[in-house]
Amino acid sequence: ASAQTDIEIDRDAPIGTIQPEVYGQFLEHLGTQVYDGIWVGEDSDIPNTDGIRDDVYGALDRLDIPVIRWPGGCYADMYHWRDGIGAPEERTPRVNMSWGGTPEPNGFGTHEFFNLAEKLGAKTYLNVNLGTGTITEASDWLEYITATGESALAQERRANGRDEPWTIDYLSIGNETWGCGGNMRPAYYADLYAQWATLLKVEGEMPVRIISGSHEGNMDYSDEILDHPAMGDLGDGISVHFYTLPTGDWGKKGDALGFPEDEWMSTLSHTIKMDTIIEDKLAIIDSHDLGEDFHLYVDEWGMWVDGEEGAPALNQQNTIRDAVVAALNLNIFHKYADRVPMTNIAQMVNVLQAMILTDGPEMILTPTYHVYEMYVPFQGATALPVDFDSPDYSHGGETIPAVSLSAAIAENGDILIAVVNADASKAHEIALPAFGADSASVRQLTGASMDAHNSFDDPEAVSPVEMDVSATRGKLRMTLEPRSVSVMRIAQ
Ligand code: AHR
Numbered sequence: 001a002s003a004q005t006d007i008e009i010d011r012d013a014p015i016g017t018i019q020p021e022v023y024g025q026f027l028e029h030l031g032t033q034v035y036d037g038i039w040v041g042e043d044s045d046i047p048n049t050d051g052i053r054d055d056v057y058g059a060l061d062r063l064d065i066p067v068i069r070w071p072g073g074c075y076a077d078m079y080h081w082r083d084g085i086g087a088p089e090e091r092t093p094r095v096n097m098s099w100g101g102t103p104e105p106n107g108f109g110t111h112e113f114f115n116l117a118e119k120l121g122a123k124t125y126l127n128v129n130l131g132t133g134t135i136t137e138a139s140d141w142l143e144y145i146t147a148t149g150e151s152a153l154a155q156e157r158r159a160n161g162r163d164e165p166w167t168i169d170y171l172s173i174g175n176e177t178w179g180c181g182g183n184m185r186p187a188y189y190a191d192l193y194a195q196w197a198t199l200l201k202v203e204g205e206m207p208v209r210i211i212s213g214s215h216e217g218n219m220d221y222s223d224e225i226l227d228h229p230a231m232g233d234l235g236d237g238i239s240v241h242f243y244t245l246p247t248g249d250w251g252k253k254g255d256a257l258g259f260p261e262d263e264w265m266s267t268l269s270h271t272i273k274m275d276t277i278i279e280d281k282l283a284i285i286d287s288h289d290l291g292e293d294f295h296l297y298v299d300e301w302g303m304w305v306d307g308e309e310g311a312p313a314l315n316q317q318n319t320i321r322d323a324v325v326a327a328l329n330l331n332i333f334h335k336y337a338d339r340v341p342m343t344n345i346a347q348m349v350n351v352l353q354a355m356i357l358t359d360g361p362e363m364i365l366t367p368t369y370h371v372y373e374m375y376v377p378f379q380g381a382t383a384l385p386v387d388f389d390s391p392d393y394s395h396g397g398e399t400i401p402a403v404s405l406s407a408a409i410a411e412n413g414d415i416l417i418a419v420v421n422a423d424a425s426k427a428h429e430i431a432l433p434a435f436g437a438d439s440a441s442v443r444q445l446t447g448a449s450m451d452a453h454n455s456f457d458d459p460e461a462v463s464p465v466e467m468d469v470s471a472t473r474g475k476l477r478m479t480l481e482p483r484s485v486s487v488m489r490i491a492q
Pocket of ligand 1: 072074
């Protein structure tokens with residue numbers, strides 16, 4: 001182990017509240033996420049409640065999911081809500097043209113999504129179809145979901161089994177309009193956005209309206225959208241999408257398993273670019289006159305690797321590398337607690353950097369799931385500034401900080417510390433202020449190798465272990481295992 005790293009935490013200069021929605025999820029109709037992963041239908045042999053798998057629901061419930069984005073992604077621009085309402089035999093089967101032409105039975109639709117979110121206590125984030133839909137279709141959808149009284153659409157909703165309206169908490173008009181959403185020029189999208197945002201209404205409180213922005217490589221796109229003079233009035237924020245590719249190359253992204261240390265390093269050095277992407281994007285927002293409440297939403301992010309031959313679309317294994325990626329990003333988001341109120345990792349089940357993988361009736365929790373579960377106390381906590389000199393982690397001519405650390409005051413006053421050791425092979429020691437405590441409890445997640453993962457044969461190979469750390473001379477000293485994520489709670 002290297003010399004001890006001294007950490008300073010400033011309890012008296014809080015950065016802001018970490019909105020629970022920073023821990024948001026993304027549920028797109030894609031691969032085996034919705035069908036098989038979440039929804040099996042009432043007649044399935046897999047234990048379910050109203051068609052939703054009981055095992056998957058139980059695991060999701062333990063994550064205190066604050067918000068779910070649905071139904072896409074690229075698929076949102078193909079989705080027609082009327083296909084997915086009514087009695088099971090009335091649903092319109094379609095083909096998922098966005099993702100490999102797989103069958104889309106539409107058994108999971110508006111009622112199933114809003115009921116799932118309601119049961120999980122999650123807010124709802126709806127992405128309307130700007131691509132192949134019309135403003136009338138979107139407007140009817142919002143009325144169907146939120147109307148009360150005699151509205152014919154409210155009556156139709158009631159006839160389909162739901163008396164009370166639901167709430168749409170967040171609304172995006174368009175998705176990746178620079179690409180799969182229509183390859184639009186920014187000024188054209190800005191005009192369309194302004195038109196739709198002006199005319200789309202809900203009964204009750206307006207959702208937070210999110211303008212679909214750029215990815216990390218086309219930041220000017222957002223800049224030009226925001227030049228539209230009505231964006232500050234018609235939008236509450238703009239999104240950015242950023243995926244972590246091990247090789248940085250969309251043509252050959254790299255494998256989920258069996259990768260060399262070069263790709264461990266390139267993955268982590270790529271993922272921490274999130275920090276400058278947020279900074280650059282905030283600078284673009286600040287260069288326009290949009291008001292203080294205009295925020296940045298990272299509504300797609302996470303690991304994207306090459307899938308295995310013949311696997312369902314965007315299905316990938318998830319290793320301790322994914323756990324480290326998740327925690328590095330969450331620590332970055334905490335730093336921007338006052339400006340980034342929501343992020344949505346891509347995606348929830350069986351797709352990209354998933355929380356859960358299923359195979360028929362079986363289910364495993366991924367290392368990323370464990371990070372989200374360990375970090376639950378950070379939802380609603382108050383982020384604190386930290387100061388330290390990280391030891392370096394160097395490999396193959398690249399160097400990144402080995403240690404990433406975030407601190408916060410939990411809702412009950414306890415101090416929370418989340419710390420990552422990104423070093424592939426070396427332990428590091430840190431010394432933290434004890435805040436008057438004699439000891440602290442820690443949960444640590446690590447893996448026996450760089451690609452350690454859970455499998456259906458060995459579902460708990462990567463799971464958190466619990467330990468206590470004692471204070472000596474006012475400091476909590478702890479060893480960070482290589483490739484590890486730890487969350488400490490200092491009771492106050
Ligand atoms: O998350 C998978 C896809 O990535 C989404 O559908 C799209 O918005 C992005 O390109």
